[in-house]
Structure formats: C-alpha cells, structure tokens
Amino acid sequence: MVAVLENDVANFLKKVPIDEMILGIGDVARVTGVSTSQLRYWERKGYIQSSELTEGGNRKFSYKTVIQVKQIKQFLDQGYTLSSAVARARKRGVYAEVLHSFFEQRFIRLTADDHQETIDLGIFDPEPAYHLVAYRQDNSWRFRLDPAK
Structure with a gap:
C-alpha cells in the first residue's frame, strides 16, 4: 500500500493558518499548565503577547504564543530563571520559523x-x-x- 500526499494536500499542509488559530487565556492555561495570572504577568513584562483583547477584555493568544508558553514552562521546570527561559524559548522560536519557511518553500x-x-x-x-x-x-x-x- 502506498500513501502519497499529492500537490493539493501538500499545498494545504503548507498553508495551515497557524496565525489564525486563536485560543482564550483559559485554554492556554489548561494546555500549557501555566496559570492565567502567570500568563497575564508574562504579558505585562513583555515576555509574551496576546493577539487581541475581546470587547469583554478577554485575552486571546495565537498558536505560536501557546508553543512559546509551553517552551518557557519547560525551561522553568528544568530550573532556568524566567528571563533565561524566555530567551531560550525565543531562540527556539527563531529555529521554528526557519524550519517553517523551509517547509513552505521546499516541500x-x-x-x-x-x-x-x-x-x-x-x-x-x-x-x-x-x-x-x-x-x-x-x-x-x-x-x-x-x-x-
């Protein structure tokens, strides 16, 4: 049996709207294990950014930010300071952007x-x-x- 991702499926995979995948702060807290108050603190400090605030003042976060939060938490769990964890997560984010760009252009x-x-x-x-x-x-x-x- 052969499975082939033809051009239309490959193009779909390359254009998954990651930037449009938006989660509320409660969902981000649930999937990352970081409390909502901690997420608000990190946002005030400029470590992460919300994508938008709803009319009710609820924060919304992009999928990329969710990944960044998860990475920061992993580094904190490994014993890094918050500022060091953020720096390491940002560096990984650059690597992810490079891989995403490569995948989009070459796959x-x-x-x-x-x-x-x-x-x-x-x-x-x-x-x-x-x-x-x-x-x-x-x-x-x-x-x-x-x-x-």
Whole structure:
C-alpha cells in the first residue's frame, strides 16, 4: 500500500493558518499548565503577547504564543530563571520559523509505503533537471536526485 500526499494536500499542509488559530487565556492555561495570572504577568513584562483583547477584555493568544508558553514552562521546570527561559524559548522560536519557511518553500510531496518513505524537496538548484529527494533507509535519512517530472 502506498500513501502519497499529492500537490493539493501538500499545498494545504503548507498553508495551515497557524496565525489564525486563536485560543482564550483559559485554554492556554489548561494546555500549557501555566496559570492565567502567570500568563497575564508574562504579558505585562513583555515576555509574551496576546493577539487581541475581546470587547469583554478577554485575552486571546495565537498558536505560536501557546508553543512559546509551553517552551518557557519547560525551561522553568528544568530550573532556568524566567528571563533565561524566555530567551531560550525565543531562540527556539527563531529555529521554528526557519524550519517553517523551509517547509513552505521546499516541500513538494511525501510518499510512504511498506518499503520506503520519500520527501520531494523540489528542484535541485545546481541541476534544475532533477529534484532533491530525501528517503529513509535503515532508520536514517539519505538523499538522491530524481529526474524532474
């Protein structure tokens, strides 16, 4: 059996509206384990930002901020100070943005079957007649050039 993410599905995955995924402060507290009062404090200190305030004054947070809160909490649980935890979480956020950008620009297709998984990363710049394809073999990722279709 072969599972292939065709172009329409690949395009959908690349364009998931992460910035439009908004949660209320109570939901953020529940999924991250950080109290609402702590979230308000972090926002006042500029460590995190709410996306919007509703007419009733309720804070709404983006999915990216939820991830940032979760990372800050993990660093705090490891014994880092709040300012150090925030700095580390922000650095991870930069890494995530780089990976997101790469994925958006280069991901073409994913194929998986009983024998091999492949990820088509698009045109191989030095040789435009080929696509750079990552494939998993013996639990490690390797690369090959396949003719462009």
